Amino acid sequence: MFSASHLSEIDQESNPGYFHWRTDSVVSNFLMCPDACRHTITFRRNFAGNNVVTCCVANARPFWIISRSKNLLGVLHLKPAGEYGFDTEAEGADVTSYYKIVYQQGHLKEIPDILCKNNKIVEINLSANQIENITNLECLHILDTLNLSSNMISRLENTTFRVLKYLRLLDLSDNKIQYIEPNTFNYRSGSLMKITLNGNFLKSIDISNLYLDYWFDRIELIDNRISKLTNELSSKFNVSNGGGTIDLDCNQMSEIPNLSKLGFTFNTVLSAAFKYPLSLYKNPIRCDCKFGSLIKHIKFAAKHFEGVRRVICKDPPLLREKKIFNISEDLFICDISMKNRCPPACNCYEQPSRSRVVVDCSSTKKYKMPSVCPQQDNLDINFSHNFISVFEYRTYLNRTFSINLSYNRITSVDPFIYGIIKLRNINLQHNEVLQIHKNVRFMTNEQQISFGNISIKCSCEMKWIEVWLKNQGRRRGANNFINCRIHNKDIEAISISKICSPVKPRSTVKYLLLSLMIAIYISLLLCLKMKYELFLLLRNFKSLYLNRLNNNDSQPPTRFDVYISFNTENDNIMKWIKTVVFNLENKDFKICLPPRDFTVGGVHVDQISTEIASSNSYLVILSDDYLKSQFQMIEWNKIWAHYKTNISRNIVAINYDILESMNIKDRRLKAFVRLGHTFDFCNFSNKLMKELEMKLRTTDLQITA
DSSP states (O other), rough: TGGGGGGHHHHSSTTEEEOOOOTTOOSSEEEEGGGGGOOEEEOOOOOSHHHHHHHHHHEEEEEHHHOOOSSSSSEEEEEEETEEEEEEESSTTTTOOOEEOOOSSSSSSSSSGGGHHHHTTEOOOOOOOOOOOSSSSSTTTTOEEEEOOSSSSOOOOOTTTTOOOOOOOOOESSOOOOEOOOOOSOOOOOOOOOOOOOOOOOSEGGGGSOOOOSSSEEETTTTTTOOOETTTTTTOOOEEOOOOOOOOESSOOOEEEEOTTTOOOHHHHHHHHHHHHEEEHHHHHHHOOGTTTHHHHHHHHHTTOOOHOOOBBEEGGTTOOBGGGSGGGOOOEEEEEEGGGTTTTTTEEEEETTTEEEETTTTTTOSSSOOOSSSSSSSEEOOSSOOOOEEOOGGGGEEEEEEEEOSSSSOOOOOOGOTEEEEEEEHHHHHHHOOOOOGGOOOTTEEEEEEEEEEEOOOOOHHHHHHHHHHHHSTTTTOOEEEEEEEEEEEEEEGGGSSSSOOOOHHHHHHHHHHHHHHHHHHHHHHHSSSSHHHHHHHHHHHHHHHHOOGGGGGOOEEEEEEEOOOTHHHHHHHHHHHHHHHHHHTOEEEEHHHHOTTTTTTTTHHHHHHHHHHHEEHHHHTTTOOSSHHHHHHHHHHHHHHHHHHHHHHEEEEOOOGGGGGGGOOHHHHHHTTTOOEEESSSTSHHHHHHHHHHHSSSSSOOO
């Protein structure tokens, strides 16, 4: 209430070059912002957020600081009163609206509770004392600035500052802070804009105390011992409503934090990198492969954020003292040791810029291929300039996309090699290959193999090699010059058909066998595609044959003549069904109508099973919403099961919505429509009821849909 009484004075007082800044994101109503913030895009904040907000967060000041009035801010002296007590003495008590307290280089061990007697305090400077705990502040409701630097504070709790909703500047530098609870600063509503924690003993800090969900100017953690960021509460972060500079200069960070492992989603990582620029100057950054996925973003950010341009590598020695944004992406690698399955005497490293893991074993005097390689995918293997005689299959080849075996002594290749889809590039140039297995034909167009200039033994059964070579020649980079030794002649393999006689025509028996196989295949295909149609036709034939031999009186007794299946939630069908039931019951049919004849409260599925089993015929009303519910699927499956196993049962269906077979998903109903056994609802002869009665009385299995 005291603060609100001065708002009208703020609005009435003229402050040239400033405007009264009010925003939903900041509680304080005392702040004045430079007029330039209405027109200027602030540096490092032109990627997201409201420009006025981000500018004012950095430049706004309380009106008592920029005001021309000399009586707005007075000094409240803190003086000892007794051995442990303190008292206050104000200057200009009658005319001053707000006060600040300055008590530096003293021996205070706690914040005096005497401060609660004055509700006008907006600034406190108790630096260079011996305060160990932050207490007695909950009464200072309009406190704007708190300076407790150079004290003995060792821990911050997440409830300490929540009551100080107007607090804008917090300086806790040069204390002994070793731990800060999660969400100590990440609370709202509030006005906290600048937090200084320089020169403390922090070894880690929770991510919730850095990536605050509101706009702030900066958080400074310079000259601590921070080596990692944590997420103790496994929090998820939404960075759409905030941002600010995070200064971690002169700490022990060896790598740029991986935000995706700290609670940020894939979609918010890049946004967080730009809205919360991170400064890591003078940290022992190890510039290895972990930068592979980040370096493009880092170089882009370096164009706009000074903190990124200042990041310098500490390791490895090759990149020491180099600025990270000036280094080629290919140099960010991670060495792989023998412990991690790098072959002896080889050089292995991960290179994200080219999405590969390099295994360089060239010129290592190997006589056979190593049995192990690193476990990662996308291996790029170099075994060139060795003494390897056989290109053997190894399991790691399934994780390899390129292998170089040039300048060896290879005479044979395992045929299984050609079937490895992952293996896109094989270099076998300058070897002694004596034969090419026909499996080489199975390599896809994306795969390439280079034999170089070789001579092999050929036969006329190898005419496929001519087609394969022509196909290889059409691929860019193919390098295969193959000579054939055939019929005591040396010719180019690409011309082998010139000296081989044409293939003899197939015999009549072979053609007959081929025709028979094709006929069997087509028959099987028809049986699979049209099995329900074939079943219905065969069933109709059986029913006609049995009707000639058997009397209708031999049918087992049933409770109902007709069971009606339809979508009971379709009001139009429900109204029409009443007419159908009325006409059929007048013709002495015993009708089972589920909505009418099922017991209320009974088990619906059990009643479906019982009444379908007790019915002689089934009347199906086929509509576009038939079989949409689970109960209807159960009902239809039960009807089909009794119909399929009992030759005396009959199904009569009415195509209520005049559906085409292509619009019916159930293959059994689709078969009914395809066979043309249909009663269309739009029966223009006006004989639908009479024809329906005849179909239900007959024992012939006429299936309509």
